[in-house]
Amino acid sequence: MTAVKKEIWATLAGISAFLGGLLHVIALIGGADWIYFFHAPPSVVESARLGTWLASVSTLFITALMWLCSLYAFSAAGYLRRLPLLRTGLLVVAFICIVRGLIFFPLILINSAWLKRLDTFEIVASVIWLAIGIFFALGLRAVWKKSC
Template identity: 30%
Template sequence: MTDAPLAMGRKLLIAGGLLSSLAALLHIAIIFGGADWYRFFGAGEDMARMAEKGWLYPKLMTIGISAMLFIWAWIAFAGAGLVRKPPLLRTGLVIISSVYLLRGLILFPMLIFIPDDVSSFVVWSSLIVLVYGLCYTVGTWRAWPNLS
């Protein structure tokens, strides 16, 4: 049964990689969805207006975010043993876990200190990202012995 934590870590890292891939694909879809999609997914009115005017900035920013999310998925899949391991795999997984957790947990101080700024988008996106962070964090912790 000593392999059970490793198996759980592997499954959670695969889940994290799939979630990051899904988020990356969603960002690509937003580009094609246009200004209304930028608004719906919380990019802000400025980004939506720039998209309406055909500016390149929203597309480049969204492509950059999508590329980063695909890289994060690759790192999760590498931690699960599905693809080639990048250098500093453990470091990468810890950083990604931290970013996702911090992004998700920011909801709670916002609810306390600036509740008027907390939209429904902030709530549901924070909770979703918190799940991502938990997959990466617990997956990394459980798979740690195999990540070197």
């Protein structure tokens, strides 16, 4: 029996998406101040302050999506059985993450007022989103090579 080689980029994508989901859960547990720190929309921060359902439901929904992305990445890496629409799923996630990571550059070129709104958190978050998108894209590339 031969060992299956695990795909490193897809593994990094899976770990990153899982940790992103976990960070959302931790922020929810941390309460309104944590949710505010992570730049949630004002309505979600207010919901956390008031204890209404919006903060919990939206945060858990985002967590579920991130963990689903993680499952697809771990499937691509060879840790799980091949999930349906694996290449399509990886392509969509890679595209969304890369666009999210790069979104501020065209906005700054179009309207320099955006530059004043950027803070360290936004810059770091964009770099992280871009890195995760690249991980997913490289994981997709490996899956595509295996299936050809």
